[in-house]
Amino acid sequence: MTLYMIGLGLGSAKDITLRGLEAIKKSDYVYLENYTSTLPASRETLEKFYGKEILLATRDLVEKNADEIIEAAKKKNVCFLVVGDVFGATTHTDLYLCAKKKKVEVELIHNASIINAVSATGLELYKFGKTTSIVFEEEGWFPNTPYEVLESNQKHNLHTLFLLDIKISEPSKEDLLKENNKPQLSRYMSIRQAIEILFKLEKKHKKKLIKKDTMMVGVARLTQPEQKIVYAKAKTLLETSLGGPLHCLIIPGKLHFVEEEFLEQFQK
Amino acid sequence: MTLYMIGLGLGSAKDITLRGLEAIKKSDYVYLENYTSTLPASRETLEKFYGKEILLATRDLVEKNADEIIEAAKKKNVCFLVVGDVFGATTHTDLYLCAKKKKVEVELIHNASIINAVSATGLELYKFGKTTSIVFEEEGWFPNTPYEVLESNQKHNLHTLFLLDIKISEPSKEDLLKENNKPQLSRYMSIRQAIEILFKLEKKHKKKLIKKDTMMVGVARLTQPEQKIVYAKAKTLLETSLGGPLHCLIIPGKLHFVEEEFLEQFQK
Numbered sequence: 001m002t003l004y005m006i007g008l009g010l011g012s013a014k015d016i017t018l019r020g021l022e023a024i025k026k027s028d029y030v031y032l033e034n035y036t037s038t039l040p041a042s043r044e045t046l047e048k049f050y051g052k053e054i055l056l057a058t059r060d061l062v063e064k065n066a067d068e069i070i071e072a073a074k075k076k077n078v079c080f081l082v083v084g085d086v087f088g089a090t091t092h093t094d095l096y097l098c099a100k101k102k103k104v105e106v107e108l109i110h111n112a113s114i115i116n117a118v119s120a121t122g123l124e125l126y127k128f129g130k131t132t133s134i135v136f137e138e139e140g141w142f143p144n145t146p147y148e149v150l151e152s153n154q155k156h157n158l159h160t161l162f163l164l165d166i167k168i169s170e171p172s173k174e175d176l177l178k179e180n181n182k183p184q185l186s187r188y189m190s191i192r193q194a195i196e197i198l199f200k201l202e203k204k205h206k207k208k209l210i211k212k213d214t215m216m217v218g219v220a221r222l223t224q225p226e227q228k229i230v231y232a233k234a235k236t237l238l239e240t241s242l243g244g245p246l247h248c249l250i251i252p253g254k255l256h257f258v259e260e261e262f263l264e265q266f267q268k
Numbered sequence: 269m270t271l272y273m274i275g276l277g278l279g280s281a282k283d284i285t286l287r288g289l290e291a292i293k294k295s296d297y298v299y300l301e302n303y304t305s306t307l308p309a310s311r312e313t314l315e316k317f318y319g320k321e322i323l324l325a326t327r328d329l330v331e332k333n334a335d336e337i338i339e340a341a342k343k344k345n346v347c348f349l350v351v352g353d354v355f356g357a358t359t360h361t362d363l364y365l366c367a368k369k370k371k372v373e374v375e376l377i378h379n380a381s382i383i384n385a386v387s388a389t390g391l392e393l394y395k396f397g398k399t400t401s402i403v404f405e406e407e408g409w410f411p412n413t414p415y416e417v418l419e420s421n422q423k424h425n426l427h428t429l430f431l432l433d434i435k436i437s438e439p440s441k442e443d444l445l446k447e448n449n450k451p452q453l454s455r456y457m458s459i460r461q462a463i464e465i466l467f468k469l470e471k472k473h474k475k476k477l478i479k480k481d482t483m484m485v486g487v488a489r490l491t492q493p494e495q496k497i498v499y500a501k502a503k504t505l506l507e508t509s510l511g512g513p514l515h516c517l518i519i520p521g522k523l524h525f526v527e528e529e530f531l532e533q534f535q536k
Contacts (some may be wrong), residue, residue, distance in 0.1 A: 087387035112378035
């Protein structure tokens with residue numbers, strides 16, 4: 001039998017491909033990856049839409065008990081649904097490799113991911129440099145990576161896409177130390193929080209990469225009907241609420257005039 | 269009315285999203301972009317599958333006569349279908365901007381593109397640097413760009429994705445000078461041809477970026493049932509036929525051990 005790893009796209013239940021939906025229809029178990037991203041459709045909505053029961057796959061299940069999914073796929077067709085595209089998070093390549101090791105057939109069904117859908121800003125995909133993440137500050141954990149990646153991309157006039165942290169129903173580090181697996185509330189980093197962190201990094205490294213008037217692109221709920229894109233100075237974006245999750249942030253490199261014209265419609 | 273710009277994905281007619289298919293069903297005119305990429309499904313197959321007549325949109329139509337599409341979208345729902353995702357080629361942002369200028373509503377419906385589907389190789393998307401293209405040599409046209417981009421990405425241990433040239437039913441430069449618009453035959457660059465060009469660039473610049481034993485990933489017909497991925501030394505790939513189009517090529521940067529393990533299954 002087959003393990004279908006299926007990207008759901010970003011916007012709604014209807015963003016699944018026909019190929020993906022066909023795979024769900026012929027599967028006995030349908031897992032929904034529930035911790036690296038989120039779809040603006042509830043589990044119930046998806047169940048109704050697919051006509052199938054959905055099992056939520058927590059980080060724990062996927063990282064520690066992947067065997068449950070893989071064993072099932074030895075005898076039955078199993079779907080593993082991922083918001084965006086299939087391999088956004090390393091964890092999923094692990095699942096793929098484990099399945100392959102156990103001689104389980106794996107089929108990948110791709111979809112849009114944040115990596116290519118950011119082209120909705122009008123910025124050319126081939127002009128993006130390395131992608132990086134901005135994570136919530138935790139005791140003793142304040143990585144310099146986003147600043148370093150930005151520096152390197154800017155040197156080559158490339159755009160930088162910052163993915164913003166998501167904490168979905170996960171135990172905190174403190175809870176883990178206390179062996180308490182009770183999840184904290186879900187948290188999504190906003191564009192404002194991300195810019196605040198970038199300014200802290202600027203204060204630390206002082207390379208003048210991020211100034212109050214650095215032009216940035218804030219992107220909220222990409223591909224959803226309530227999608228919002230704002231192109232503005234950092235200081236303006238800091239005072240702008242872009243509403244509910246998910247957010248991401250782009251600091252453009254050198255702009256082509258068509259990119260500039262495209263961004264104008266989002267300017268604030 | 270609305271101009272729907274819809275990504276078709278890469279693999280087959282069934283890679284369209286439900287949202288995309290719904291837009292086609294409610295449209296009066298359906299254009300298929302026919303010159304920056306190609307789907308392994310004929311126009312007839314797609315027409316049958318969508319239950320709609322398809323108008324082929326040549327480069328000429330989109331670049332010079334976009335008005336035809338935009339005028340239609342003033343009165344009727346119009347779809348503009350693009351293989352992969354919507355904004356792979358700059359030309360399509362032009363169409364979007366023209367439509368917006370004429371107060372035509374535009375809706376983007378995203379899908380997988382080569383930019384994110386290359387994750388099927390197991391290489392992490394966030395570790396790719398700038399993407400670049402390798403084009404067919406023409407009289408006086410032998411760009412250094414792929415070599416320069418590779419150099420910069422390698423310096424930062426990043427993976428480099430090379431998109432390979434496609435010439436679909438386009439008049440050649442010579443023909444254009446003679447004002448002859450008769451199209452030459454379609455041509456698709458193979459991985460072998462791409463590597464030959466990279467070696468020519470190496471011979472010219474001599475920075476030892478590309479050697480006979482440089483490990484590369486050849487990717488053919490990504491996401492199609494006949495998908496083929498080969499991970500091998502340049503000299504081995506030069507002697508390997510990966511079959512029909514489309515091809516692309518990756519020179520990996522520094523590999524994480526999970527990436528290495530993933531690539532092993534494709535090693536030759």
